[in-house]
Amino acid sequence: MFSANLKKRARVDSGLNKSIIVLVILAFGSFLILFFYAPLSKIFQFALTEGNQLTFSYFIETITNPLNISFLLFTFAQAFLSMIICLILGIPAGYFFAKYDFKGKNLILNLMTIPFVLPAIVVLLGFIVVYGESGWINSIWTGLTGINSPIIEIFGTFEGILIAHVFYNLSVIIRMTIPAWKSVDIEQINVAKSLGASNWFILRKVIFPQIINYLVSAALLVFVYTFNSFAIVLYLGEVRFQTLEVRIYKLMKSSLDFNGGATLALIQLILNTIIIVLYLFFESRTRQMAEGKDGIFGNEKISFSKKNWRKNISMLLFITFIFTLMIFTFSPIIAIVIESFQPYADGISPFWGYQQLFSTEYMPLLSNSPLRLLLNTLLFATLTTILTLILSIFLVFVLRNRYQSLKKYRRSLTENFVSYIIILPMATSSITLAIGMFLLFNNTTIYLEYVWVLIVLTHVLISIPFASRSILSAYNRIDIEMLNVASTLGASRFRIFAKIEFPYIFRGIVVGGIFAFAISLGEFAASNFLVRGEYGTLAIGISKLIKTQTLQLPATMASILVLITIICFLVIQKFGDIELKV
Numbered sequence: 001m002f003s004a005n006l007k008k009r010a011r012v013d014s015g016l017n018k019s020i021i022v023l024v025i026l027a028f029g030s031f032l033i034l035f036f037y038a039p040l041s042k043i044f045q046f047a048l049t050e051g052n053q054l055t056f057s058y059f060i061e062t063i064t065n066p067l068n069i070s071f072l073l074f075t076f077a078q079a080f081l082s083m084i085i086c087l088i089l090g091i092p093a094g095y096f097f098a099k100y101d102f103k104g105k106n107l108i109l110n111l112m113t114i115p116f117v118l119p120a121i122v123v124l125l126g127f128i129v130v131y132g133e134s135g136w137i138n139s140i141w142t143g144l145t146g147i148n149s150p151i152i153e154i155f156g157t158f159e160g161i162l163i164a165h166v167f168y169n170l171s172v173i174i175r176m177t178i179p180a181w182k183s184v185d186i187e188q189i190n191v192a193k194s195l196g197a198s199n200w201f202i203l204r205k206v207i208f209p210q211i212i213n214y215l216v217s218a219a220l221l222v223f224v225y226t227f228n229s230f231a232i233v234l235y236l237g238e239v240r241f242q243t244l245e246v247r248i249y250k251l252m253k254s255s256l257d258f259n260g261g262a263t264l265a266l267i268q269l270i271l272n273t274i275i276i277v278l279y280l281f282f283e284s285r286t287r288q289m290a291e292g293k294d295g296i297f298g299n300e301k302i303s304f305s306k307k308n309w310r311k312n313i314s315m316l317l318f319i320t321f322i323f324t325l326m327i328f329t330f331s332p333i334i335a336i337v338i339e340s341f342q343p344y345a346d347g348i349s350p351f352w353g354y355q356q357l358f359s360t361e362y363m364p365l366l367s368n369s370p371l372r373l374l375l376n377t378l379l380f381a382t383l384t385t386i387l388t389l390i391l392s393i394f395l396v397f398v399l400r401n402r403y404q405s406l407k408k409y410r411r412s413l414t415e416n417f418v419s420y421i422i423i424l425p426m427a428t429s430s431i432t433l434a435i436g437m438f439l440l441f442n443n444t445t446i447y448l449e450y451v452w453v454l455i456v457l458t459h460v461l462i463s464i465p466f467a468s469r470s471i472l473s474a475y476n477r478i479d480i481e482m483l484n485v486a487s488t489l490g491a492s493r494f495r496i497f498a499k500i501e502f503p504y505i506f507r508g509i510v511v512g513g514i515f516a517f518a519i520s521l522g523e524f525a526a527s528n529f530l531v532r533g534e535y536g537t538l539a540i541g542i543s544k545l546i547k548t549q550t551l552q553l554p555a556t557m558a559s560i561l562v563l564i565t566i567i568c569f570l571v572i573q574k575f576g577d578i579e580l581k582v
C-alpha cells in the first residue's frame with residue numbers, strides 16, 4: 001500500500017514537474033523573444049532589406065567603406081594587444097595568489113576586481129585625475145622637473161586606450177588563472193624532476209598543456225570585453241580611434257544612418273558569436289580537466305629563507321610586482337574619492353560636490369538634479385536585480401532539473417535548446433541591444449514615455465549570464481544522493497527544493513543578485529543610447545560633466561558609485577567567491 005502511494009505520488013510529482021518546466025520555458029522564452037529576438041530581427045531588417053526586399057547592398061557598402069575597415073582593424077588590434085598585456089601581467093599574478101596564502105588575500109582579490117564592474121565612465125574619470133594633463137602624475141613630474149608636458153597623454157592615443165583596458169580587465173585574467181594553477185598535477189611535476197627535466201622543460205611539456213585551456217578561455221573573455229569597448233574609446237579615442245561599438249553609436253545617433261549602423265551591428269554580432277562559442281568550448285574543457293583534481297597550490301605561507309637567497313629575491317620580486325599592480329588598480333579609484341573633496345576654487349567648501357547633490361544648479365545640463373540621477377540609478381539597479389534573479393532561477397531550474405550528477409549528466413533536447421537560445425544574448429553588445437530596442441519601440445509609448453523600462457530590460461539581458469552562472473555554480477555543489485534519498489522517501493518536488501536545494505543555492509542567488517545590481521550601476525553604453533529626459537543615471541551625469549571646468553561634482557557622483565560597488569563586493573566576499581565567467 002505504502003509502495004503504491006509512493007508510486008502514485010511520484011507520478012503526480014513527475015507530471016507537476018514537467019508542467020512547471022513547460023511554464024518556465026514559456027516564460028523565459030517569451031521574455032527573450034519579445035525583448036531580444038524581436039529587437040534583433042529589427043536590426044536584421046535594416047541591415048538586409050530594402051522595401052521588403054532582401055538586399056546585400058548595405059552590407060557590401062559597409063564592409064567596403066575605408067573608414068569602417070580602418071575601425072574594424074583598430075578594434076581587433078586594440079583588443080588583441082589589451083589581451084596580451086593582461087595575460088603577461090595576470091598569469092604570474094594568478095600564480096602568486098594561487099600558491100601563497102596570506103591574511104587579506106580574498107579581500108585584495110575582491111578589491112582588485114572592482115574596476116571590472118565599475119562604470120567605464122568612472123574608470124575614465126579616474127584616469128583623467130591620475131594621468132591627465134592636470135593629473136597627479138603630471139603634477140608630480142612638473143614639480144620635480146619643471147616640465148609641463150604630461151608623461152602619458154591619454155586622450156587621442158592608442159597607449160591611453162590600452163592602459164585603460166588593462167586596468168579594466170586585468171582582474172579577469174588573475175581570477176581565471178588561479179584555478180588553472182591550482183589544477184596542475186603535482187605528481188607529473190615530481191616525476192619530471194626525478195628524471196632530470198629542467199624547469200623550462202617542465203613548464204613547456206608538463207604545466208603548459210594542463211593550463212592552456214584556462215588561459216585561452218580567459219584570453220577570449222578579455223578579448224570580447226575589449227572588442228566591445230565603448231565609453232573608454234568614445235572619450236579617449238576621440239575622432240581618430242573608434243571601435244565597432246563606437247562607430248555604430250555614431251552612425252546611429254549622430255549621422256542617423258540606421259542602415260549602416262544596423263549592418264555594422266550585425267557584423268559585430270557575428271564576430272561576437274564566434275568568439276563566445278570558442279570561449280564556451282574552451283571553458284567547458286577546463287571543467288572537464290578540473291574534475292577529480294586536488295589543487296597543488298594554496299596554504300603556503302609567504303616566507304624568506306636565511307640560506308636560499310635566490311628564493312628571497314624571487315619572493316621580493318613577486319611581492320613588488322603584486323604591490324605595483326595594486327597601486328595601478330587602486331590609484332585611479334582613490335584619486336576619484338580625493339578629487340571629490342578638492343575645491344575647484346578658493347573659498348569653495350571641500351564638501352561642495354556633495355552639497356550639489358541636493359541642488360538644481362546643474363539641471364539644464366543634466367536634465368535632472370544629481371539626487372534624482374542617484375535615485376534613478378538605484379531604482380534601475382534594484383529592478384534589474386529582481387528580474388535578473390527570477391529569470392536566472394528559471395534558467396537554472398530548466399538546465400539542472402533532473403537528479404543527476406555532472407559526471408553522469410546527459411543533456412536533453414530541452415537543455416540543448418535553452419543553451420542555444422542564450423548564446424546570442426551573451427554575444428550581443430550593449431549598443432546592439434539598445435539599437436534593437438530603439439528600432440523596435442521608438443514610435444511606441446514605451447519608448448516615448450517609459451524609456452526607463454527599456455533601459456532596465458537591457459540591463460537584465462546583460463546581467464543574466466553572470467547571475468545564472470553564480471546560481472548554477474552553487475547548484476552543482478549539491479549532493480545528488482541527498483535528492484535521490486529525499487525523492488525515494490516520498491518528498492514532494494517543492495519540499496525537496498525548499499529544504500535541500502534552496503539552502504544550497506541561496507549564497508549563489510545573493511552573489512548573482514549583487515553582480516546584477518553592480519552591473520546595472522555600471523552600465524553606460526545602452527543607457528546613454530536610450531536615455532530620454534529625466535531618466536538619466538549617475539554614469540550619464542558623469543559623462544556630461546567630465547569636460548566641465550571642475551571635476552569635483554562628477555568625482556562626487558563617481559565616489560558614490562565606487563562606495564556602492566565596494567559594499568557589493570564586501571557582501572560577495574561574505575557569501576561566496578566571485579565568478580567572472582559568462
